[in-house]
Amino acid sequence: MSKIESVTCTRLTTPLHTPFVTALRRTSTTDSVVVRVTDTDGVTGWGEAPQVWQVTGESLAGAEACVAGPLRERLLGADADDLGPLTRAVAGAVARNHGAKAAVDVALHDLVARRRGVSLPVLLGSTTHRVPTDVTLAAGTVDDLAAAAAARVADGFSVLKLKVGTDAASDVARVSAAREAVGPDVAIRLDANQGWTPREAVRVIGALEDAHTDVEVVEQPVRAEDLDGLAWVTARVGTPVMADEAVYGVRDLVEVIHRRAADLVNVKLAKCGGIGPARTLLELARAHDMGTIVGSMMETHIGVGAAASLVAAYGTTLTSDLDAAWWAGSSPVRGGLRYDGAAVVLPESPGLGIEELV
Template structure:
């Protein structure tokens, strides 16, 4: 039994609606899809999405990493020796966490398929899906309210609203959404680094004064400036989540040391895959820090892996697994605010 081939191809999938944040506007998912095949023809798949403003990794770079050093350390090895393979992947190159995540996911998928079980079962869980929020793109008040009402009508009970592109108008837009959806719908905000520290404290303070019941605010300030993030966390009652600031274990340790955030958003393409994500869970729990699993703008492959992780391990709040919902033809099922995992072995999806 051995790994016979590691191959890559580029996937470019259209979104049904442009995805707008304070950082960018996306109309397509662009990813490197990795396939790992054993000598019996069983395959596992993973993906590395291209998200320039978060990971900084390109499609060409991720593909070169997988086709070169990562492929070299995997060929001829035992696909069932998962931890050893993941050690090899981790030490083969510095950085390149998106590429490593794609291979990590593919190896988990392959191992689960060889055993005839789901990735969730491989990770020690039995759930068949996970509750998710759904994101409302940054936009004007009328568009936000309309989108919010549509999503609530579809059964979503947690709405993630993109803010930060227009700080002066953020408060009124959130007030309008809260008035439209009522108090039973959870609202969480993601500024994608769009505010400076004083802006963030002032704006979040207005949300608090207005009694808008914001669950948490994600990455209000620039990713590189943990002092700014800590400034906001110390001066607001609303929980603050680190996303772009929290990639690796080292990042999370520093956030905890500085008390820079109350929560972290764990994303596979940021941290390097399922195994590093589970380590981040353990670290967060040890320090009473909240955590969710998030999705980049990525395909059904990455989302299925993230949802499998949530189904197996759980999180302290509803996770952010809606990326595949944005695809024009989503291969995953979203049912009343819940992502339903396919019933087949592995991730249950195909490339």
């Protein structure tokens, strides 16, 4: 019987090919803690904890301390194949620290998949290794968004996610310009990243509806903690509304469902704590006829590979948001996923298929 022998952390900074700009922040890098869990047979599983101060509030230093301390203590000497009990132990080891727990949860799933000689999608119950993704357009001027929209369609993407919420007064013009640039056959969704007040959200969404911009969905229009405001917006617009930052775990989603605060939910591993909790959220949403996508923070091929594997196995209502690693100037790992137009292609080699950092 193989035991877990080591749990290690490495900080990783990956330059982006284009600055990523939202209503919450601007960044030119992806900053993560890479976690590796190794057993006594020498098999290693990989996971990732991204640093996104404005969303999760978690830091690289905090993730390292959590992984190297209480999470590592729960794992050392444990049966490497005991996936269910191990992931439950990780989930209950500390309060919050969702990114750190997600990194260890994913590393354990990757480890078990490698030990069994199957890819992570297959471990999760899928035979699919190719899943579609949208692509995000960073917040910018009217001309910037129109040009970026046309460029991404030329790259093969058919679902565009526009970052808005930086200026409610001009958001309608930016979205209208993007629609004009790509025509009627491309799906456009919006992510305000909490940038509007409820009244601004209703006013902007209503104006977009009147302008026939055919927006697919609007994500997190108001502050995460303002569930009353989110419900108020959802009840007053025809465009579907998606909760993102408002939902971390099961209790959050139950409250959103109870209040009818949103039509869909964006499930992210680094928000909820890993693959196990994410599966629960997807199943809960479906049980209540709520739409779903799986998203990612600004993560590398490690975190996005895990999220895409979950989508391959479970599917989502709309095309998921798995483009974070596409923004990297180059892959920070050897092996792992690749992009083929608007598709994430996952390796059929064991686990996430990652061999080493480069």
